[in-house]
Amino acid sequence: MSDRAPQPVERQLPTEESRDLLALVRDMIQREIAPRAAAEEDAGHFPREIFTLLSRSGLLGLPYDAEYGGGDQPYAVYLQVLEELAAARLTVGLGVSVHSLACHALAGYGTKEQQATHLPAMLGGGLLGAYCLSEPSSGSDAASLRTKAVRDGDDWVITGTKAWITHGGVADFYTVLARTGEEGARGITAFLVPGDAEGLNAAAPEKKMGMKGSPTAQLNFDGVRIPDSRRIGEEGQGFAIALSALDSGRLGIAACAIGVARAALDEAVSYATGRQQFGRPIADFQGLRFMLADMATQIEAGRSLYLAAARLRDAGRPFSREAAMAKLFCTDAAMRVTTDAVQVLGGYGYTLDFPVERFMREAKVLQIVEGTNQIQRMVIARHLVGPETR
Numbered sequence: 142m143s144d145r146a147p148q149p150v151e152r153q154l155p156t157e158e159s160r161d162l163l164a165l166v167r168d169m170i171q172r173e174i175a176p177r178a179a180a181e182e183d184a185g186h187f188p189r190e191i192f193t194l195l196s197r198s199g200l201l202g203l204p205y206d207a208e209y210g211g212g213d214q215p216y217a218v219y220l221q222v223l224e225e226l227a228a229a230r231l232t233v234g235l236g237v238s239v240h241s242l243a244c245h246a247l248a249g250y251g252t253k254e255q256q257a258t259h260l261p262a263m264l265g266g267g268l269l270g271a272y273c274l275s276e277p278s279s280g281s282d283a284a285s286l287r288t289k290a291v292r293d294g295d296d297w298v299i300t301g302t303k304a305w306i307t308h309g310g311v312a313d314f315y316t317v318l319a320r321t322g323e324e325g326a327r328g329i330t331a332f333l334v335p336g337d338a339e340g341l342n343a344a345a346p347e348k349k350m351g352m353k354g355s356p357t358a359q360l361n362f363d364g365v366r367i368p369d370s371r372r373i374g375e376e377g378q379g380f381a382i383a384l385s386a387l388d389s390g391r392l393g394i395a396a397c398a399i400g401v402a403r404a405a406l407d408e409a410v411s412y413a414t415g416r417q418q419f420g421r422p423i424a425d426f427q428g429l430r431f432m433l434a435d436m437a438t439q440i441e442a443g444r445s446l447y448l449a450a451a452r453l454r455d456a457g458r459p460f461s462r463e464a465a466m467a468k469l470f471c472t473d474a475a476m477r478v479t480t481d482a483v484q485v486l487g488g489y490g491y492t493l494d495f496p497v498e499r500f501m502r503e504a505k506v507l508q509i510v511e512g513t514n515q516i517q518r519m520v521i522a523r524h525l526v527g528p529e530t531r
């Protein structure tokens with residue numbers, strides 16, 4: 142198994158501070174993340190202490206306001222950090238992205254008082270978050286969710302089941318979308334639920350194809366009581382908050398996908414230059430050279446696309462369409478590139494002795510999470526031709 146840190150890439154970074162940040166991240170990857178990645182993924186070990194380290198180093202709050210302990214970094218910088226982390230280990234890169242997604246509601250829609258109370262611990266105080274939208278019967282059709290929150294005096298009582306929750310059972314806080322009113326998108330409200338709330342229980346983690354170090358679990362809310370001071374935004378505003386979080390989150394998934402694809406290309410290049418067949422390195426054969434060239438081109442194109450969307454976001458412009466395009470393109474590219482990397486390694490690529498099979502299994506999930514790629518196409522098409530007529 143290879144435990145190498147990914148090869149460095151030429152990056153456009155806007156400031157000295159952002160260049161130092163990327164150097165710090167690469168150093169942390171080399172020392173703390175890459176050496177353990179393969180063995181821990183194989184064993185299904187969740188590296189909780191790495192997230193504590195990232196939090197204490199200011200890397201769990203990068204795109205958020207410095208006033209509350211965030212890093213005040215542009216999204217275009219934050220995403221490149223995610224790409225580096227995911228290239229070393231997807232469980233870590235995606236975990237940071239999900240944590241960021243979980244902070245989005247409070248940072249964007251919380252009151253000043255709520256932000257001052259909760260955000261410093263969430264952004265840099267060692268806490269880890271999770272985002273709870275999906276349910277057993279509502280995935281793509283998220284607005285049909287059934288988990289209920291019922292008002293009881295100054296409290297809310299939450300009852301229902303959330304499914305597929307990344308960090309389910311290990312998170313310190315959960316951003317939860319629950320029904321407080323009418324059917325459909327307008328009856329949903331967002332809440333911040335502490336991880337140790339009474340009545341909140343996680344099932345055993347799902348047994349997944351890949352990302353085995355990242356726990357994904359169902360969460361049962363059995364009359365979980367929380368004060369109204371933990372309601373985020375207005376009653377009925379939850380679905381809009383959830384979608385706004387997902388626009389940003391999708392860019393995180395796109396960056397992670399490019400990270401995984403890059404790791405696969407590194408392995409493919411290294412193998413192709415070392416392996417000899419017909420008395421020559423296989424990298425001599427045009428059939429493989431063109432494959433490597435296509436892989437590299439898809440990675441560069443994907444990075445350009447996610448950065449273009451991030452720069453729109455950084456400029457305060459609409460970026461929902463571009464985020465969907467970046468998520469779609471980068472994750473499909475990651476699936477193709479990782480599959481081709483297995484091909485470049487031939488039979489060895491199909492064994493557990495090389496990491497490319499893991500990258501291929503990991504790439505698959507990125508086409509599914511935070512809106513499947515069919516849903517991304519629906520979002521893009523709506524921007525082109527308007528909503529469906531039925």
Ligand SMILES: Cc1cc2nc3c(=O)[nH]c(=O)nc-3n(C[C@H](O)[C@H](O)[C@H](O)COP(=O)(O)OP(=O)(O)OC[C@H]3O[C@@H](n4cnc5c(N)ncnc54)[C@H](O)[C@@H]3O)c2cc1C
Nearest residue numbers: 272273274275280281305306307357509510511512513515
């Ligand atoms: C490892 C992992 C981690 C996850 N982490 C989280 C998390 O932290 N928080 C969270 O809330 N959720 C999480 N999810 C859930 C994820 O977001 C859902 O799996 C995803 O949204 C799809 O929902 P579903 O699985 O119910 O599939 P379904 O919605 O049932 O879709 C099944 C298939 O039908 C297709 N389909 C559905 N509707 C349409 C349509 N209108 N047009 C065309 N095709 C359509 C889909 O694209 C898919 O191919 C996670 C999932 C996984 C696998």
